[in-house]
Amino acid sequence: MAARVVSRNVRQARPGWAALATIVSLIYFFPVLWIILTAFKTYNDALAVPPEWLFTPTLENFFSVFSRAMTYQGAAVDTGFDLFFFNSIFIAMTSVAVALVIGTAAAYGFSRYPLKGNDTYLFIILTTRMLPPIVVIIPIFIMFREVGLSGTYLGVILLYTAFNLPFTIWMMKSFFDELSREVEDAARMDGSSEAKVFFKICLPQVIPGLAATAVFGLILTWNEYLFALLLTGVETRTVPVAMGQTIGGAIGVRWGLLAAIETLFLIPVVSVTFLLQNQLLRGVTFGTVKR
Amino acid sequence: MSTIELHGLTKAFGDLTAVKSIDLTVAAGEVVCLLGPSGCGKTTTLRMIAGLEQETEGEIRIGGTRVNRLTPAERNVAMVFQFYALYPTLTVRENLAYPLHADRLDAGAIEGHVRRVSGLLHLDAVLNQRPGQLAEGEKQRVAVGRAIVRDPNCFLFDEPLSRLDVQLREEMRSQIKEVLEGLNKATVIVTHDQLEALTMADRIAVMRHGVIEQCASPHDIFAKPANLFVAGFIGTPQMNLLPAVLIGSDDCGVRQGTVTSSARFRIGEGTITLAVDPAVGRLAPESSVTLGIRPRGLELVAEPQADSLAARIDLIEPMGAETLLHLVDGSLEFRIVVDRRTEARVGERVNLRFRPGQTHVFDGSEQRVAS
C-alpha cells in the first residue's frame, strides 16, 4: 500500500494539532533553549535584569572552553576542556562498545543455551542495574585504590561497562529470542559452523537492538557524575565532573562558559539520539512491546 | 431503506490509482460480492463505503443519503474485519454488547440483543471468555455477531472466511448466508475466494486493477463471462483458454432452441469447427481470437471429429469422484475433467471433443463475442 500507515496513525491529526504540539514542545524546551542562548552571551548579558532577549551573540565562551587562556583569580589557567571532552567521548564509546560485545555474546548465550532458572539469573543481572550507587561506591572506591585503577581509563571503562551490561544483555536477549530459528537451522544443515551462523545470520538481524542499546548506553554513561567524580583522576576527568568544578569558584559561576560547555556536550548525544530515534522507542520498553 | 450506491468512486494513493471510477448499486437485502485477486481494489472500495478511507473522487450514498463527509460512526454501518478486530480485554458478551452502547439502550434491552445473537450463532458457551481463549471459528462468529447485534444501514464483510480452514469455511458459509437472508440489508462482501462468492452472493462484481470487469449473478458470471479475465478467474479447474484464428463462419442454424453459427478456426496445427454464438459472424476472417471451454465442457471420444482436437496426456490428477487430465499438443495445453473410472495413461494420445454450445469466443480485445 502506497500510503504510509504508522500503526495507530491511520489518519493525520487534526490540522491545528501541529501548532499545539509546537507550542507545547517549545515551552518544554525553553529551559534548554535558554542554556544554549546563554552560551552565546557575555557574562553581563547572562545576568542581565530584565533578561536580554535580543543580544549580540559572542563566541568568546566557546573559545574559552578550549583555549588555555582563561584567567582564574588573575592567573592563566588551563581549562583543559579539550582533554575532558576527549575523555568523555573516549570513555563512553569504549565502555559502550565493550558492553555491546560481551553483552551481546552473553545475551546470545542466554537465549540459545537457556538454563534452568534462566529467568532468575537474568533477574539478578537486572537488579544490579537497580543498585543504588551508594551501596557499591565505597567498596569500589577502596577496590580501585588497592588495585591501582583509581584515576585510570581502564578502571572507569570497566565500571561503566559493568553498568551497561545488564541493559545490553536484556535488550539483546529479547531480540535474539524473537529471531526465527528456521533460518539458523537451515544454515546449520548447510554445514555452517556455529560462529558463522551467529555472525552471518543472527547478528545482521538484531542491528536495531544494537543501535538502541548503544544509544541508551551512551546516554547513561555520558552524564554519569557520582562514580566519575570519585574514580577519575586529573588526566581522566570527564566533562560532568569538570563542569562541577567550574561551578565551585570564588568568582561565582561563569554562566556563559558553563552554558557553552553544556551546549557542546549536548551535541554528540543529541545527534546520536536523533539518528536512532526509532530504535529508542524499542529500547525504552526493554523490547517488551511488540511492534 | 437500506441501499448502497457508488457513483464514479475513485481512490488514488499518490501516483497509484487503486480504484478507478466504479459504479455500483446494491439494493436492500441484496448481497454483492467484490471478488478479485489481491491488489484489485476491492478492500479499498469496502473501506471507502465504511468511511475508513477518504475517497479521491466520486459519491457514496447509503440509504439514499450522500455520506461522503460523514464519519464511520455517523454512517451507521456494520463491518466484519478480516482480523476480526475483537476487543481483547473484553469478554465475548461485552464485545457483542459494545455497539449497542451508542444507541443508549438500557441494560435489559442490551442483554436481550446479546442473547438473541449469541443463540443464533451458538456462542452461549463462550459468552464469558475473552477473545484470546477462543478458537478461530468462535472468534469469527463473535465478529459476525457484533455486526448483526445492531440495526445498521448495511453490512460490510472484509474477507470474512479467509482465516478459517476448509471445513469451518463450509460451515460458516451456510450460516452467514442464513443469517443474512433473515436481515434484509444491503450487504457487500469482499473476498478472493470464488467459491465463497458463488455461494453467498446475489450478484458478483469481479474486479481487476481497480475496475469492475463484470457485475452479474453467479450464474451469469459463470455461464456468460464478459471477458477473458472473468472467464479465467471463475471456475475450478480453470477454463481452457486457447489462442486460435477465425477462418470463417457459416450460416446460422438452430440448435437445442438456441441460435448458433458454425465457425471454423485454425488452432494449433489443425482446424476445428464449432457451434458458436452468431455474433461471431461479425468478426473479420483471419482475426485472432481466444476460444474458451471449461474442463467439463470437453469429452474424450474414440475417433477424431470435426469438433475435436488430438492431444497427448501429460499429467493425471485424481480429484476423488473425478479426475483432472492435463494434455498437451504442441504449444497448446488442455485441461479436461473426466469420471474417475475413465482409463488414462500418461503419454496416451486421445481426442478431445468440444461439447456443442459450450465454447465461448473472445475477440482480440478480450471481450466475449455475444449477441
Place this chain on the structure above:
Amino acid sequence: MAVAASGVRTRGGFLALSWSNWPLALVAALIVIALAVWLLPGTVAFWVSLAAAAVVAFTAVAFAYGRRNNGALLVAPAVALLVVMNIFPLLWSLGLSFFRYKANSIQPPAWLGIANFATVLTSADVWDRLRTTGLIMILTVSCQLVVGFLLALLFEKQFRGRRVLLMLVLTPMMLSYVAVGAFFRYYYEPTFGLLSQFVRIFTGEPFLLLNTPWGARAGIVFADAWMWSPFVMLLVLAGLVSVPSYLYEAAEIDRASWWRKFRTITFPYIRGLLLLALLFRTIEAFKLFDVVFLLNEGGPGTSNETIALYIYRQSFQYNKTSYSTALAYIMLFVVVVLTNLYLYAVNRRAREAA
C-alpha cells in the same frame, strides 16, 4: 539469596569437591571473606576476598554450562565482569556493615554484629531523611506520570515536524545533571533568575524559592520531573503506537465515544508500560542524589537531604563508613522488594490474560 533458592542440585551433593559445586564455593567464600576482613590487614584481606569471589563466579558458570561449553564461553566474560564490579562489592559492603569501620582510621574493624543495622533503624535522622525522600519521590513520580502521559498523547498522532519536536522534548533527559543543577539554581535565583523576574511582573517583588524547605522541594521536584517526564512519555508512546489500528477502526464503526475507546482499547495496552515507568522512576527517585546535591546540596540546611545524599555525607564527610553501608544495604533491600512486587504484579496479570 535468590540464587540459592532456585533449587538446583549439584552433582555429588553439597560437600562434593568439584569445579561446578557453586553452593559450596559460595558458602566457603563468605566464610573466607569474613575471616579475612576480621583477621588480615586491609590489602591482603582485599585480595583474598577477590580471589574467593572469582572462585565462586567460576564455579557458578562451570556448573551452569557443564557439558555445553559454547554457552559458558559466551556468557562467562559478562558474568565475570558483573561479579567483580557488582556482586563482589555488594558482598564486601554486606560484610563491612557488620563491623565498625572507618575509612580514614588505621584501626582494624571491630565486630559489631547487627549493631550498625540497629543504630540505623532507630536513628531519628535516618527516618527523617526517609520521610523526605518518600515525599519527594511521591511528588516527582506523580508529576512525571501525568506530564509524561499527556506528552505521549500529544505525540501519538502523525503530524508535520513530529520528529523534530519529539527530539526537542527529549533533550531534557540528555542534559548533564551538573548543568541542570546549576542552571535551575540560576532560574530560581531571586535577583536575576528567570522565574523570579517572571513573578515580579505580577507581584513586583523578587521571588525566593530555594530558601524554604517546601520551596526547595518544589524546585527539586520541578527540575527532576521536567528532566524525566520525557522518559515516561517514551514508554507510554511505545504502548500507544503498538495498538493495532483495526481495533480503533472497529470502535469507530461501533460508534464508541472517545472515552470508551480510551478505556477499552488504549488503556489496557499502556497499563503495563505505565507500571514499568512507575517502577523505574520510583527506584530512581528513591536513589535521588544528583539533582538534590547540585541544586541546593539538600538545603536549606538538611531539610531536603534525601537518603542517598545522607549516605554520601555520612560516608565521605563523616567517614562513618560501615554505618552508611548498613543504611545503603537497607536501601538496596527496599529496591529489591519493590522490584519483586512489580514483577509479581506483572506475572499475575500475564497469567490472567492468558
